[in-house]
Amino acid sequence: MATKHHGTPRERLALDTYIKLSRATAAVDARINRPLAEASLTTSQFGVLEAVWHLGPLTHGEIGRKLLKSSGNVTVVIDNLARRGLVQRESDAGDRRISRVALTATGTALLEAVFPAHVARVVDAFDSLDADELATLSTLLRRLGRAAAAAGNQPEPDRATGAHALTAVQTAVQEDTR
């Protein structure tokens, strides 16, 4: 196929791995999250619902750190969930800047209706790898993610609480960093 140019083997290896990482993630995400549309939920909305379901009422800031989203974004997603009556904002007695997000009965019901199938899809998405391979993959990804996160950037996850929301599924696994 005659690759035109580009440099060292190391560069090619890195670029190649990067492509596969991007593609695999895109494919897995699509497979896992697309079906959420049937419940009229986006990935982010599901993420918020799930985080609050597992952990109880959370502030915007906590949610943002868990899902790795900007504060402005959190406001929007919560607005959309609140508009549909799936969550509600509760103000904090002590600190009036804070507003905590809690599931409504409707929200709880919806999440519980959708969650089992979601987990099943996650399992399915990974069923091409056996337990050892999953463990290996997990280890490599953790190193990769850690290094990338450490290297300068970002909102900094949520190391403190040990619970990780992220793009859905999050809190189902309380451990990540261990």
Added chain:
Amino acid sequence: MATKHHGTPRERLALDTYIKLSRATAAVDARINRPLAEASLTTSQFGVLEAVWHLGPLTHGEIGRKLLKSSGNVTVVIDNLARRGLVQRESDAGDRRISRVALTATGTALLEAVFPAHVARVVDAFDSLDADELATLSTLLRRLGRAAAAAGNQPEPDRATGAHALTAVQTAVQEDTR
């Protein structure tokens, strides 16, 4: 840390790996793509520019398949690039439905100014893994991506040409599937 509930070990393993996959990808993407903002390029815009740079003029459809984006989305991204004079649309002589996207001189200059640093960032992002580990990761991700893509969904990459654009970096590596 007492994970509350959830089922089988296999489920936990899959969920855990999914989290790490999402987080690692997010972190790596941020690290690699954020700096593109300095050239006022988004990830998608860079992806289009790069694809066309490597492969020559492409139709919207080809671009969409390479970057795994919907047709509507491709239109928007190209509009934004065209507005800035970085690309131009050329109509096809034989088939008037087709519009091919080509780099302008400005676009070429911009891409060439930005590309080397981009590759360097990709290499950096992966420097926590040695060559063997990268190869292993690559293999596992390919299996994962393939299985997920096969399982029902999607726009179906671009198996035919062998060239893969994707979220940037793409075409720098002509081979992927091999």
Added chain:
DNA sequence: GGCATATATCTTGATGTCGAACCGTTCGAT
């Protein structure tokens, strides 16, 4: 030739997403 169907792209409406600017609120140092 002529119509049904398939293709390639564009449009529309809803959501997500970011970064930056902004507004109350709280807290710390003096």
Added chain:
DNA sequence: ATCGAACGGTTCGACATCAAGATATATGCC
């Protein structure tokens, strides 16, 4: 007690993104 910095959220503007639906153009089959 006061004032300035830090904090928690919201707003704004620009882009991305998808799913559906609309258009225009090609093609295939009779």
